[in-house]
Amino acid sequence: MYDWLRETAPKYSGQEPNQAMFVLVGDLIRDAMVPPGQSAALYRAVARIPGVRVVKNAVDGAGRHGVGIARQDPGNPTMEEWIFDAKTHAFLGEREVATGDLPKAGIKKGMVLGSASVLRRDVVDSAGQRP
Template sequence: MDDLDLIRERADAVGLATAEDLAPARERLLAAARTGRPRRAKRWFWTAGAAAALAAGITAVVALAPAGETGAGVGVGVGVAHADPVRVLTEAAGAALGEQAAVPRPDQFLYVKTERSDHSVREVWFSVDGTRDGLIGDTKIPGCRDGKAPVYGANDPSKEGTLEDCRPSPAYRTDLPTTADAMLAYLEEHHSGERGDVNALGKDVISLAYEHALRPASYAALFAAAAKVPGLTALDHVTDGAGRPGVGITWPVPPGSSPKARPEVLVFDATTHRFLGTRDSAVTVKTFVDRVGQRPGR
């Protein structure tokens, strides 16, 4: 049984409590801490501290440092959180596991809208099964049918519309692992950078979380696998590309990087633990539609 199995077992057994649900328990703990007997003052103070710490842990994932406290590679004004970043990612995995995700038809498209910190917007329509032509903005993305895909936007006009060999790239990934260990092995096998480059691995996590659709168990495995990466840091006072506040999780910048290089930062809602995006961009809409160019509700 790995970490994700424990998360799944816990979620199935008791569900995911809200802060409102836990508030009465927190008050009882604090009340108990305040009613200790004077003749056992030393033990009372220890109990009060332990109860307060436990109550804080129940109602919030992270206890955050003041904005002025910063860590290596982190910009001024971004505080390092006191809490273990592994716990933040574990909570995110539990939240993902509890999602009720829709199962698309093969002929549908995954629509994703992202907003960037410079207020620009990106929209994509990707084929669910990878066989139909999609769009990134106004740029046509060829689907792969019978091992062949048309060429669009070629520099050489004579190649426009010709066919080349391909393999379908489905937007809906049902082939991904559903355990933390298996997902980490998958990420290491299909890494985009050098083996052992945790910053590149972070980008691979972002790529799968952004413009792909995964089953809830695979989303959970993705965040649980990320929790196993060494050198993680939790950050306070982080907003995603749409300005939504949250808790940030980052990896170290590779040695030898430019002094201006900034680490990738994944942003999660501090209350629901839902993945929001990164410090530079935010996933604001992600759903399935019936045709290219269609937006939700139209």
């Protein structure tokens, strides 16, 4: 999985390769229901990406506390965090945090620049069916 991410991610992003890999995995876990085996492989690959770290008390946009997996974006003064429930490990959401001051934009270090929360996910039997 790591090799696939390393080869694939930069093709779809102008970011440096490690950041592109991190962003691609974030897109996959946010936008798709990834089967357990593939999820495990993705998370093992993410653990190998330089600069990835654990945030012990991250908070999603809905105010839920969890464990974050984060990486500083070397091309921007921001850090992306994926937030998981500390007990179930369910994906709760993500947020982007400023890692430096940008006075002209009114941004201070530590400010949450954006967040998204997963409140419900369901599987249906056919296209167009509502849960």
